[in-house]
Amino acid sequence: MKLPKIRELIEAIKALIVGPYTTKFPKKPHTPYKSFRGQPLFNEEYCVGCLACEQVCPAEAIDHKDIKTGKTAKRIIYHYTDTCIFCGECEAACIAEHKGIKLSNEWDLAFFDRSKAFETIERELVLCEICGSIIAAKKHILWIVEKIGELSFSNPTLYQTRLKELGLIDDNLVASIKDNARDDRIKILCAHCRRQTTLTTKNSRTGG
Amino acid sequence: MKKTIIPIGPYHPLQEEPEFFMLTVEGETVVDVDVQLGYNHRGIEKLSELKTFDQATFVIERICGICSTSHPFAYTQAVEDIGGVEVPMRAKYIRTIIAEGERIHSHMLWLGLAGHFLGYNTVYMWVWKLREEILDVMEIISGNRNNYAMFKPGGVRRDINPEDIPLVMKKIDKIVPTLKMLYKAVRDDPVIHARTKKIGILTKEESINFSALGPTSRASGVARDVRKDTEYGAYLEMDWDMIVTHNGDVFDKVVVRILEMLESIKIIKYCLLHLPDGEIDVKIKNIPPGEGIGTHEAPRGETFHYVRSDGSNSPVRHKVRAPTFMNLPTYKATIKGEKIADASIILAAIDPCYCCTERMSIRNTKGERLFDGKELIRLSQAKTQKVKQKLGVKESSLEKLVQGKL
Numbered sequence: 040m041k042l043p044k045i046r047e048l049i050e051a052i053k054a055l056i057v058g059p060y061t062t063k064f065p066k067k068p069h070t071p072y073k074s075f076r077g078q079p080l081f082n083e084e085y086c087v088g089c090l091a092c093e094q095v096c097p098a099e100a101i102d103h104k105d106i107k108t109g110k111t112a113k114r115i116i117y118h119y120t121d122t123c124i125f126c127g128e129c130e131a132a133c134i135a136e137h138k139g140i141k142l143s144n145e146w147d148l149a150f151f152d153r154s155k156a157f158e159t160i161e162r163e164l165v166l167c168e169i170c171g172s173i174i175a176a177k178k179h180i181l182w183i184v185e186k187i188g189e190l191s192f193s194n195p196t197l198y199q200t201r202l203k204e205l206g207l208i209d210d211n212l213v214a215s216i217k218d219n220a221r222d223d224r225i226k227i228l229c230a231h232c233r234r235q236t237t238l239t240t241k242n243s244r245t246g247g
Numbered sequence: 248m249k250k251t252i253i254p255i256g257p258y259h260p261l262q263e264e265p266e267f268f269m270l271t272v273e274g275e276t277v278v279d280v281d282v283q284l285g286y287n288h289r290g291i292e293k294l295s296e297l298k299t300f301d302q303a304t305f306v307i308e309r310i311c312g313i314c315s316t317s318h319p320f321a322y323t324q325a326v327e328d329i330g331g332v333e334v335p336m337r338a339k340y341i342r343t344i345i346a347e348g349e350r351i352h353s354h355m356l357w358l359g360l361a362g363h364f365l366g367y368n369t370v371y372m373w374v375w376k377l378r379e380e381i382l383d384v385m386e387i388i389s390g391n392r393n394n395y396a397m398f399k400p401g402g403v404r405r406d407i408n409p410e411d412i413p414l415v416m417k418k419i420d421k422i423v424p425t426l427k428m429l430y431k432a433v434r435d436d437p438v439i440h441a442r443t444k445k446i447g448i449l450t451k452e453e454s455i456n457f458s459a460l461g462p463t464s465r466a467s468g469v470a471r472d473v474r475k476d477t478e479y480g481a482y483l484e485m486d487w488d489m490i491v492t493h494n495g496d497v498f499d500k501v502v503v504r505i506l507e508m509l510e511s512i513k514i515i516k517y518c519l520l521h522l523p524d525g526e527i528d529v530k531i532k533n534i535p536p537g538e539g540i541g542t543h544e545a546p547r548g549e550t551f552h553y554v555r556s557d558g559s560n561s562p563v564r565h566k567v568r569a570p571t572f573m574n575l576p577t578y579k580a581t582i583k584g585e586k587i588a589d590a591s592i593i594l595a596a597i598d599p600c601y602c603c604t605e606r607m608s609i610r611n612t613k614g615e616r617l618f619d620g621k622e623l624i625r626l627s628q629a630k631t632q633k634v635k636q637k638l639g640v641k642e643s644s645l646e647k648l649v650q651g652k653l
Binding site: 046047050051054059060071072074075076095097098124125126127128131142 | 298301302303304305306369373376379383386387388389390391394396404405408411425428431432
């Protein structure tokens with residue numbers, strides 16, 4: 040009877056000396072472990088706007104809106120902090136070396152207004168020159184060009200976007216080339232219009 | 248004879264999970280128990296059928312906050328069963344580490360609450376303090392204290408960083424002496440003996456008849472453990488003991504759980520020291536049409552998942568059976584003939600969840616006296632005080648001081 044009590048007393052004294060496990064949080068800031076899964080953050084430099092993260096998100100916390108204004112368009116990708124479950128699937132699926140969206144160590148995510156609990160990233164979109172529909176984010180097309188190298192010259196949408204980005208395409212110059220045969224093919228086109236131009240000569244100035 | 252029922256629950260701001268228990272009492276003896284389930288139906292199975300195989304793991308993980316590894320473990324095995332996928336050895340080891348870590352923190356949570364129900368709030372505080380260490384370990388390995396998001400069909404999502412292993416080992420080693428102390432304290436303490444021995448006995452025959460699972464059945468002498476019986480994870484790679492005791496009372500259930508924690512620590516340490524190199528997952532190209540089952544020994548017993556695929560990328564049928572579903576009917580055998588003051592610890596003994604003991608009303612056969620969960624815990628704690636006085640155990644001033652500090 041005596042001995043066991045001593046054993047528990049030792050533990051009690053230890054507890055007295057060590058103190059509680061809880062931290063003095065508001066006074067002392069909390070630093071989580073390095074591996075802690077916190078708020079996913081978009082990276083302005085790496086994100087290509089491909090929406091792979093939206094596809095895989097199990098909680099549907101990532102959403103996007105495409106806004107067209109005249110001849111330009113932009114894509115806004117939203118990440119809703121309130122529905123996010125911090126699983127890290129977006130980071131795992133990110134095509135830009137897993138850097139386009141990355142889990143941070145940020146844990147202090149309290150909001151007063153739930154409707155403001157989101158963050159965004161904007162990406163410029165490339166539009167079809169014939170119908171004006173959205174093809175993809177400009178950075179996404181450039182990313183594909185970079186990945187496939189010279190093979191991109193088999194596809195006018197890819198290489199023209201690339202050349203435009205480099206400032207190597209002059210619109211006047213393109214116009215003069217376009218007077219030659221099949222000018223309809225040498226354009227930035229959406230999948231539907233490309234099929235149309237391949238099968239018919241409806242949009243060609245020389246054909247018909 | 249007129250009977251009155253005043254229901255407390257199933258929903259109440261103070262209660263955590265909705266379940267409803269009704270005990271019928273004669274004097275102080277419980278003569279019948281009635282369990283009502285189904286208030287917490289969230290349509291998880293249907294939700295999982297709307298997600299892809301990969302996304303469904305995150306829904307499954309949220310079936311239970313404490314078993315957030317057991318369900319994905321069984322589910323991923325069911326999916327791998329359909330596709331005939333062979334998981335890499337490293338992934339199996341990591342899965343085992345996570346599953347055993349969960350068992351430790353789940354048993355600790357239960358042990359703390361059992362202490363609370365018996366009126367040993369020091370045990371409650373100490374064990375929950377100890378539990379923080381294992382939750383930290385889980386955060387180091389997976390990035391979160393709960394909902395680890397580690398499982399995926401074909402492997403695991405995150406690798407264990409070799410730099411973290413020494414810190415993890417240090418934290419796990421810290422737990423062992425305190426756990427051993429607690430085991431000895433439970434074994435030697437006359438008050439715990441008086442409160443838990445020969446209380447709520449589930450005999451071996453009853454355990455088999457009710458198909459009880461996990462520690463509930465192992466405390467009754469049924470040597471059944473999915474980890475030993477089937478080949479999955481890395482459990483057959485190492486040497487560990489299945490804890491089986493034979494009395495089937497509350498005391499044995501406490502002992503089984505404490506010893507199981509020590510076994511789990513053994514398994515985790517072996518896995519961390521012998522972690523094989525290699526890939527942590529295999530890429531599954533497609534899941535063919537077919538059916539698969541997966542089982543895992545969750546902290547409360549065997550959890551069972553059935554998945555049917557039609558060749559598309561999401562399950563067409565997903566069935567989940569959690570261990571508590573099988574363990575709840577054992578109340579019919581254990582609680583009848585016991586005193587009301589023992590009811591809360593008997594109901595807690597199968598580790599149903601915290602909620603269970605806080606969701607009940609008690610009526611006598613005349614339909615008068617009624618208690619709620621809080622009242623029952625108070626009764627149970629008062630009984631411990633009485634037993635202490637009877638045995639002549641006095642609270643020392645130091646104990647009071649410690650309790651005051653904690």
